[in-house]
Amino acid sequence: MTRLRTALLALPLAAGLLGVAAPAASAASASVTCRGEGIDPAARLHYRTETLIKAPPGAVWKLQTDVGGWPSWQSAVSSAKRLDPGPLRPGSRFRWTTPVPATPATPATTLVITSTVHQSQPGRCVRWSGPAIGAGLRIDRGVHVWTFTPARGGVLVRTEESWTGDQIEADPATAMKYLAPGLDAWLADLKKTAEAPCHR
Numbered sequence: 001m002t003r004l005r006t007a008l009l010a011l012p013l014a015a016g017l018l019g020v021a022a023p024a025a026s027a028a029s030a031s032v033t034c035r036g037e038g039i040d041p042a043a044r045l046h047y048r049t050e051t052l053i054k055a056p057p058g059a060v061w062k063l064q065t066d067v068g069g070w071p072s073w074q075s076a077v078s079s080a081k082r083l084d085p086g087p088l089r090p091g092s093r094f095r096w097t098t099p100v101p102a103t104p105a106t107p108a109t110t111l112v113i114t115s116t117v118h119q120s121q122p123g124r125c126v127r128w129s130g131p132a133i134g135a136g137l138r139i140d141r142g143v144h145v146w147t148f149t150p151a152r153g154g155v156l157v158r159t160e161e162s163w164t165g166d167q168i169e170a171d172p173a174t175a176m177k178y179l180a181p182g183l184d185a186w187l188a189d190l191k192k193t194a195e196a197p198c199h200r
Helices: 057-065 067-073 172-195
Strands: 045-053 079-082 093-100 109-121 125-134 137-151 154-164
Touching: 045 172, 057 067, 057 137, 057 154, 057 172, 067 079, 067 093, 067 172, 109 137, 154 172
Parallel strands: none
Antiparallel strands: 045 154, 079 093, 093 109, 109 125, 125 137, 137 154
């Protein structure tokens, strides 16, 4: 389920644009997976990125998986609600919204994303997918994967996302203007919040 991320953020990927390679970093050269599953391999729109967060891995994991708290630290998320209790696990569902500005082809709207968790390993990774639907705009399926790897001084967070759907695939250049910056912004917000003294 990211600007079309504050525009298409919600579905909400730092590096593949229609076959363009990921940033030149050894860890970024491989797809991001959780329990062996990654993004939609047939998706034309996909992106991945990573950052080192200087905070305890457990604290970063808790912040990212507390879905109800997303609006407090992500400027692009206007609401977020769990649809079931307990920790994120396979089968968990949540609904979240993100405003989307007008583009030459679509009106300003709010995307409503209903995500379902498919894979999770507490403290290590999570993978979810779902549609994003707004007035005049639809992403049929977004697949989003996150991994959290303890590293010297903190945790390496990697994320990758793919989008599929006739509407966005008809104008991939516009879609990628929102997918890539949106995922980068999510990761930057996570880093800033996790590294703040109150979360350490």
